[in-house]
Amino acid sequence: MAETVILCSADEVVEGEIKQAPLPDGTNVALYRVAGTIYATADMCTHGEASLSEEGLINGKIVECTFHFGTFDVTTGEPTGMPCEIPLKTYPVTVADGKVQIEV
Template identity: 60%
Template sequence: MNGDTTNKIALFPADDLPEGEIRAETLPNGDVIAVYNVDGTFYATQDQCSHGEASLAEEGDLCGKFVECSWHFGTFDVTTGEPGLTPCEIPLKTYRASVEDGKVCVEY
């Protein structure tokens, strides 16, 4: 996770995001994030691709732990934010995600 974490928010029931799916959420500070369900474990990154202006939640494809941006077909590891395939070179900002009382929570 990048940056200092000072707040936590419950976003939605964990059952609302099936395995292999992505969902966009807006945090109280205005950051738009993408939340991923990878084999029952939740991860969160910035929603905007670091290479272009594509929304990863709206336009990305999740394959295992990698999200592919549909604009230029670069990939990111959603568990770390690290870029995979070019042209993406800048890591995504990540957020710690957890499930508490059946809800997906994110620290920001």
């Protein structure tokens, strides 16, 4: 069943940076702002044990995992560069009262 989780203030998610936020299940999500819109993906790279918010670089809508330089489109979760082949989980984001919310 979908649950709404409030993660942080929308103004904490800044273009060009990656914001980590915890989920109730103990995993983290990574938040990005691309052309003004906020997107959320799983924080863990699907190729290895790398935190995208700690080890990743965001450039436009593409996040690069600096462990092995794989890339993903954060707006869809799709892998865009080897060695990443498994999509990142994405979450629908809404902003209400200045807070970032996702459905998990």
